[in-house]
Structures are given as C-alpha cells and as structure tokens.
Amino acid sequence: MATEISNVGDPARSVATLWGTRRLPRRGPRHSLTTAQVVDAAVEIADGDQDLDRLSMRRVAQALGVGTMSLYTYIASRDDLLDAMLDSVHGEAVERLGEPDHATWQDGLRSVARAGWDLHMRHRWVMQVFTGRPPLGPHSIAKYERELGVVEGIGLTDVEMDAVITLVHDHVEGVARRRVEADRAVRRTGIGDEEWWRAAGPELEAVLDPAAFPIATRVGEAAGRAHRAGQNPEHAYEFGLDRLIQGIEALIHRRA
Amino acid sequence: MATEISNVGDPARSVATLWGTRRLPRRGPRHSLTTAQVVDAAVEIADGDQDLDRLSMRRVAQALGVGTMSLYTYIASRDDLLDAMLDSVHGEAVERLGEPDHATWQDGLRSVARAGWDLHMRHRWVMQVFTGRPPLGPHSIAKYERELGVVEGIGLTDVEMDAVITLVHDHVEGVARRRVEADRAVRRTGIGDEEWWRAAGPELEAVLDPAAFPIATRVGEAAGRAHRAGQNPEHAYEFGLDRLIQGIEALIHRRA
DNA sequence: CCATACACCGTACGATGTACCAAGTATTTC
DNA sequence: GAAATACTTGGTACATCGTACGGTGTATGG
Numbered sequence: 001m002a003t004e005i006s007n008v009g010d011p012a013r014s015v016a017t018l019w020g021t022r023r024l025p026r027r028g029p030r031h032s033l034t035t036a037q038v039v040d041a042a043v044e045i046a047d048g049d050q051d052l053d054r055l056s057m058r059r060v061a062q063a064l065g066v067g068t069m070s071l072y073t074y075i076a077s078r079d080d081l082l083d084a085m086l087d088s089v090h091g092e093a094v095e096r097l098g099e100p101d102h103a104t105w106q107d108g109l110r111s112v113a114r115a116g117w118d119l120h121m122r123h124r125w126v127m128q129v130f131t132g133r134p135p136l137g138p139h140s141i142a143k144y145e146r147e148l149g150v151v152e153g154i155g156l157t158d159v160e161m162d163a164v165i166t167l168v169h170d171h172v173e174g175v176a177r178r179r180v181e182a183d184r185a186v187r188r189t190g191i192g193d194e195e196w197w198r199a200a201g202p203e204l205e206a207v208l209d210p211a212a213f214p215i216a217t218r219v220g221e222a223a224g225r226a227h228r229a230g231q232n233p234e235h236a237y238e239f240g241l242d243r244l245i246q247g248i249e250a251l252i253h254r255r256a
Numbered sequence: 257m258a259t260e261i262s263n264v265g266d267p268a269r270s271v272a273t274l275w276g277t278r279r280l281p282r283r284g285p286r287h288s289l290t291t292a293q294v295v296d297a298a299v300e301i302a303d304g305d306q307d308l309d310r311l312s313m314r315r316v317a318q319a320l321g322v323g324t325m326s327l328y329t330y331i332a333s334r335d336d337l338l339d340a341m342l343d344s345v346h347g348e349a350v351e352r353l354g355e356p357d358h359a360t361w362q363d364g365l366r367s368v369a370r371a372g373w374d375l376h377m378r379h380r381w382v383m384q385v386f387t388g389r390p391p392l393g394p395h396s397i398a399k400y401e402r403e404l405g406v407v408e409g410i411g412l413t414d415v416e417m418d419a420v421i422t423l424v425h426d427h428v429e430g431v432a433r434r435r436v437e438a439d440r441a442v443r444r445t446g447i448g449d450e451e452w453w454r455a456a457g458p459e460l461e462a463v464l465d466p467a468a469f470p471i472a473t474r475v476g477e478a479a480g481r482a483h484r485a486g487q488n489p490e491h492a493y494e495f496g497l498d499r500l501i502q503g504i505e506a507l508i509h510r511r512a
Numbered sequence: 513c514c515a516t517a518c519a520c521c522g523t524a525c526g527a528t529g530t531a532c533c534a535a536g537t538a539t540t541t542c
Numbered sequence: 543g544a545a546a547t548a549c550t551t552g553g554t555a556c557a558t559c560g561t562a563c564g565g566t567g568t569a570t571g572g
Contacts, residue, residue, distance in 0.1 A: 028549025132441020174426030185388020222414035243503030284518025
C-alpha cells in the first residue's frame with residue numbers, strides 16, 4: 001500500500017554505513033563482528049584475487065568464520081560492501097598522498113596521479129567498482145579535498161577544478177585498467193601473451209591485409225614492441241600526464 | 257558494478273569468429289542461424305537494456321526463437337559474444353566517422369572524440385566490456401586505422417600516436433561512463449537523483465563538517481549545480497578535450 | 513545406402529545474491 | 543523476577559547465471 005518495506009538501497013543507511021554512524025541497538029545479542037571487519041576481510045580477498053568477480057558474500061563470511069547471512073547485519077548488500085571497500089582504500093590513498101607541500105601545481109598534479117596509480121596497483125580491483133552516485137564516504141571526500149587543494153587558486157573556476165582532477169583520474173585509471181585487465185586475462189585463461197599470439201597470429205595473418213590498414217599495422221606493431229619491452233604503461237602514463245599538464249598550462253597562460 | 261572480461265577461449269577460434277572466417281561444415285543439418293544474427297540480437301537486447309548485466313544467453317536465444325545451447329554452435333562463449341558485439345558496433349562507428357577530410361589534426365581529434373561519444377551514447381554498454389587482449393576484429397582495426405590517420409605525419413612517434421588516441425578514448429569513455437552509470441543507478445534502484453539526495457542529504461549533513469573539507473564542499477556544490485543544470489557531461493567533455501589538444505600542440509610546437 | 517559429422521537443445525550442475533524465518537540472546541519494562 | 547521487546551545468527555530456499563554433457567535427428571561423402 002503506502003509504505004515501501006524494502007530497505008534495500010536506502011541512501012541514508014548507505015551513507016551511515018560509510019561513516020560508521022549507524023546506531024547500535026541496545027537490546028539483543030552481542031555483535032560478533034563490526035562493519036569494518038567485514039570490509040577489511042573483503043578488501044583482503046579482493047587484493048588476493050586482484051579481481052572482484054570472485055568476491056562472493058559466501059567467501060567473505062567464510063573468511064570471518066560466520067554464516068553468510070550474518071554479513072547482512074553489518075552491510076545492506078554487496079553493492080554497499082563495494083562502496084565501503086572503495087572508501088576504505090581511499091583512506092589509505094590519502095595517507096600516502098601526504099602533506100600538500102608542492103612547489104607548483106604541476107608537481108601537485110603529478111603526485112595526485114602517482115597516488116592514483118599506486119592505489120590501482122595496490123588494490124587491483126578498484127577500477128571494477130562503478131558507483132552510480134558520487135562516493136560520499138569520509139575517506140573519498142578527504143581524498144577529493146586533498147586533490148582539489150593542488151589546483152586551488154591557480155586561476156580555474158570551481159567546475160574546472162573538478163574537471164581537471166577528473167581528467168587526471170580518467171587517464172591514470174585507463175592506463176591502470178589496461179595493465180590490470182591484461183594480467184587478468186592471462187591469469188584467467190592460463191594463456192600467456194606470447195602463447196596467445198602464437199595461437200591467434202596465424203589466423204590473423206591469414207585474414208588481415210596489412211596494406212588495407214597500413215598505419216594501424218605499423219603503429220600497432222610499434223605499440224606491441226613497447227608493450228613487450230615492458231615500457232608501455234610507463235610511457236603511456238608519463239606521456240598522457242605531460243599532455244594534460246601542458247594543456248592546463250596553456251589555459252592558464254592564456255588567461256594570465 | 258559491472259565488469260565483464262572477454263576473450264578467454266581458444267584464440268584462433270575467437271579471431272576467426274570476429275572475421276567470419278570459420279569454415280562451414282559440409283555434412284550435417286542446415287544451420288538455422290548465423291553468427292551475425294546472434295550478435296545482432298545480443299546488441300539489440302543490450303541497447304534496450306542500456307546494460308550488459310541482464311544480457312543472458314537465455315534471453316538472446318529466446319529473442320531468436322532457438323534453444324539456449326544452440327547459440328554455442330555460433331559463438332564459443334558469452335565472452336566471445338561480447339567481443340563480437342564490440343566489433344560490430346565499432347563497424348558502425350567507422351561508418352559514422354566518415355571520410356578523413358579534416359583541415360587540421362585538431363579537427364580530426366575532435367571528430368574522433370565525437371564518434372567515440374556517439375558510440376557510447378548509442379550503445380550504452382560498451383564501457384562495460386573489457387578486453388584483456390587487444391581487440392582484433394576487422395571493424396575495431398578499421399576504426400583504429402581511421403583514428404590514427406588524423407595524427408599521422410604531425411610529428412609524433414608511432415608509440416605517441418597510439419598514446420594520443422588512447423588518451424582521447426580514456427577521456428571520452430570516462431565522461432560517458434559517469435553519465436551512463438548515473439542513469440543506471442536511477443533505473444536499478446528506482447530512486448531518482450533528487451529523491452536520493454533528499455534521503456541521503458540529512459544523514460550527510462549530520463556527519464560531514466564542511467569546515468573540515470572547505471574546497472571539496474565548495475567545488476562539490478558547484479559541480480552538483482552544473483550537474484543538475486544538465487551541463488556537466490557537456491562541459492567536462494569539451495574542457496577535457498581542449499586540454500588534451502592543447503597539450504599535444506605544446507609538444508608539437510616545442511619540437512618544431 | 514549407410515557411416516559420418518554435425519546442429520539442435522533438454523537436462524543438469526555449481527555458482528551467485530539475498531528473502532524469509534526460526535531460534536536464541538540481551539535489554540527494558542512491568 | 544517475569545515478560546515483552548528488539549535484536550543477531552544463520553539455515554534453507556529461490557531465481558538466475560554460464561555452460562558441460564549427451565541424446566536425437568539430419569544432411570552429405572564415400
């Protein structure tokens with residue numbers, strides 16, 4: 001009738017979970033866990049897997065030595081768990097960002113990018129979490145504050161400051177995703193890069209006319225060589241970051 | 257959250273499927289379908305859903321009026337199907353890219369970005385497909401060739417040409433992903449943006465001290481206003497693209 | 513003509529997230 | 543002290559997923 005019973009996806013509860021401000025009940029049995037314990041266990045499993053696909057509520061419960069359904073006392077759903085995991089590792093990233101003592105905003109942006117890169121490398125599942133709503137946990141907000149700090153007062157509007165941070169994130173996340181996803185494919189299939197090309201190469205050669213795609217063939221081979229030499233993520237990361245910074249410099253100089 | 261890894265089976269077969277070069281058997285019953293029909297049906301369903309989560313083999317089979325397991329005659333796995341879907345819509349994107357008749361490489365990059373944006377808006381699931389291996393379908397390669405064409409001969413190395421195209425893709429995909437993922441959250445929860453903030457807002461205000469995060473609060477509110485005014489994806493898209501282009505210009509000018 | 517090689521697809525298996533409910537426990541109220 | 547209350551715990555169950563397996567029927571090559 002008038003009221004909706006399901007508390008699934010209740011925004012207020014999700015926010016309260018993130019901030020650890022859910023009221024503790026005064027009656028009933030003692031809690032055998034905390035939300036933080038659940039989140040930490042999940043992070044540990046995801047770190048080990050380097051993947052979110054195999055992170056199941058059952059495995060988290062098993063790791064904690066409780067029944068699967070007991071987790072739902074501490075977290076409303078798997079989606080909420082993912083949000084909480086993200087906020088948790090963002091806290092770590094803020095610590096590693098350190099004090100904002102950069103001589104220039106360029107240095108600041110480089111350290112923002114580096115912190116993002118480290119985050120993705122230490123927790124190789126964060127690029128798999130998609131939050132439909134802005135992440136409003138304490139650590140995510142703290143991270144955002146720190147990041148915005150490096151572009152404060154350099155001549156950008158508020159909306160542009162947000163856009164710059166987002167731009168850096170998208171670049172770093174893209175490079176990290178390609179790196180991690182490639183590893184994941186190798187791990188999942190048990191087929192290494194070299195073996196994969198040995199198997200797919202002949203088929204491709206039989207079917208692809210290099211003359212029809214001259215640039216793609218040439219550039220693809222160059223990129224492949226760089227990849228095999230292990231210099232691809234590094235170069236892509238640095239090259240992209242340099243372009244972003246120079247693009248922002250151009251805007252600021254034009255305005256000055 | 258939704259991360260789908262594709263490309264996990266027999267490499268040679270996967271490539272052959274993409275190129276439509278699998279040999280047809282000479283004995284046995286007639287085929288009632290083609291691989292292309294399966295792929296088209298899957299694309300249609302994913303387009304309708306604007307999501308890959310609910311794309312199941314059962315639904316594809318039902319749409320085609322065949323048994324679920326019959327699909328496996330034409331496609332090795334769901335992952336291979338995702339790869340084939342991606343290559344299929346890349347073909348569409350190449351058509352829409354049109355002839356490479358741009359006066360400047362800047363215009364060229366803008367049209368590459370625009371084509372990418374259109375692709376993500378017309379098929380709001382492509383950002384959910386993660387290929388662990390490079391996508392080697394005919395249309396993906398054709399798209400790559402066209403894209404590289406706009407930065408050919410402007411003073412970049414081969415590896416840099418690849419990096420530039422990737423940079424533009426990551427930016428466009430990031431903006432598109434945020435846009436689509438927000439819609440998806442609304443659709444999945446049945447809770448609109450406004451309603452969500454009405455529910456989560458009080459909890460957040462009770463817990464977040466604006467003085468502790470002054471820049472985040474100010475910038476977040478500005479970004480929120482822009483978002484509500486519907487100008488956020490547009491602005492982020494244009495702003496980011498401008499920065500990228502100017503960053504590349506800076507590199508080229510320095511070398512000239 | 514029939515052995516062969518295949519297409520079709522029903523059934524089954526091991527996963528998943530989580531709804532529901534019975535049973536047990538601590539606190540509050542009388 | 544007893545009863546009512548408000549919890550936690552976690553077993554069971556359900557819908558849904560990708561796909562392995564194998565039976566059945568069909569077109570073709572020898």
